[in-house]
Amino acid sequence: MATTVNGAFSEFMREIVNLDQEKTKTARSSRDNLIDNIKGFSGKNDFFQVYDDKILRFGSFERRTKIRPIDDIDLMLCLSGEGTRTYTKLGEIFYIYGNDYDSSNNLMTDNTNYLNSTKVINRFISKLSDLQDYSKAEMHKNHEAATLRLKSYTWNFDIVPCFYTDANFYLIPDGLGNWKKTDPRIDNERTTNVNIRHNGKLLELIRLTKYWNNRKVTIKIGSYLLECMILQRYENKSVSETWWIDLEFRDLLEYLSSAILSDIEDPKGIQGNLNYFCWSDRCKISEALHNAYNKALEASKMEIKNKDQKSAITKWKEVLGNDFPDYTGD
Structure with missing residues (x-):
């Protein structure tokens, strides 16, 4: 609603x-x-x-x-x-x-x-x-x-x-x-520190991205690998003065569509490359992420430029599935 x-x-x-x-x-x-x-x-x-x-x-x-x-x-x-x-x-x-x-x-x-x-x-x-x-x-x-x-x-x-x-x-x-x-303590501490740096907002964004990843629109990225890619971005990203989860998610989709094409090193320095996907699978995942980004980009334009909340919500539903709320306005 x-x-x-x-x-x-x-x-x-x-x-x-x-x-x-x-x-x-x-x-x-x-x-x-x-x-x-x-x-x-x-x-x-x-x-x-x-x-x-x-x-x-x-x-x-x-x-x-x-x-x-x-x-x-x-x-x-x-x-x-x-x-x-x-x-x-x-x-x-x-x-x-x-x-x-x-x-x-x-x-x-x-x-x-x-x-x-x-x-x-x-x-x-x-x-x-x-x-x-x-x-x-x-x-x-x-x-x-x-x-x-x-x-x-x-x-x-x-x-x-x-x-x-x-x-x-x-x-x-x-x-x-x-x-x-x-040594999972390294992962625990890293996640906490990056989340604090972004004013406690990052964990919810990680969860949202995991939800999209679980929708089976493409080959599923392992949960740990996905978290590592997100943390890698936000370790190096400036802290936003304003944070809107839809816009952060939109831009994260674009980042991930590129990041999945590269090797991802274990932050613990133990396992080496965590991105076990072959090149063909990397490209399939990248394409799905980029397609989702394009739809998210349309949704944000509908909301911000066109002031059309209904169309924006409907477009976001295409990205996140039927459990995303319906528009209930006039």
């Missing part, structure tokens, strides 16, 4: 894109409750010692860039090295030397002294299956996490076992039984 473009975007973000505040509170509470439950396993004969201070909440839910519905919540559950686990690196692969606990619980890669990350995840799954209020624990499809499904809510938890190193980064499963380097 909207009579202006500004009103339509406000309603759209509130009712369709942004997470419901009460569900968000419930989700955070359920996450904290899960952490407490896992801490209850800590140090038992059949489970690791948990490193409380290095448990890490990460992902789009933590960065507040997730759109409706809340479907998954990410958590890195840090395990203590207990002074007896060390690691070595060969290329980009990390190997963690196991200790007596790992050996006695059959957590080593066969015929080696290395702690097997897949077996560690399976140990998580075994323990998580004992928890109340959760319907199923299973291996995530990427073999890098345990997925815990709830009985009462619509979201799952993706729980990544990890170790914190003396070099100030984390080691997580690589999906092949070994370990790889990461």
Whole structure:
């Protein structure tokens, strides 16, 4: 129910894109409750010692860039090295030397002294299956996490076992039984800082762009890659004295149509190029973004130059889909 473009975007973000505040509170509470439950396993004969201070909440839910519905919540559950686990690196692969606990619980890669990350995840799954209020624990499809499904809510938890190193980064499963380097704290801090720089307006723009990306008008861009491209633009963009989300989104579409054609480096300096699309797919995505930009440009001209709110709202509906509000004026 909207009579202006500004009103339509406000309603759209509130009712369709942004997470419901009460569900968000419930989700955070359920996450904290899960952490407490896992801490209850800590140090038992059949489970690791948990490193409380290095448990890490990460992902789009933590960065507040997730759109409706809340479907998954990410958590890195840090395990203590207990002074007896060390690691070595060969290329980009990390190997963690196991200790007596790992050996006695059959957590080593066969015929080696290395702690097997897949077996560690399976140990998580075994323990998580004992928890109340959760319907199923299973291996995530990427073999890098345990997925815990709830009985009462619509979201799952993706729980990544990890170790914190003396070099100030984390080691997580690589999906092949070994370990790889990461540090989501860098992403969390980057997103927060760039959002603050733009007066707290950026997160909503990221969510709006994710919504467009999910409409399947082209090959879907991975959520993390999309966030990195947006942050790359706004790290280097002057702070606007005025901020209109429709105009920012319009101009962002044009920027992304060009950015997707280039490699995008991991801001953590770990993964290298994040833009895994081949040239043909990059061009298809670029074309779809540019087409959306052209429609957005028409919509803004209708609103600003022609003073035609109805036509502008109708054109924005072409960009954002049927859930975008209809014009309800005369």
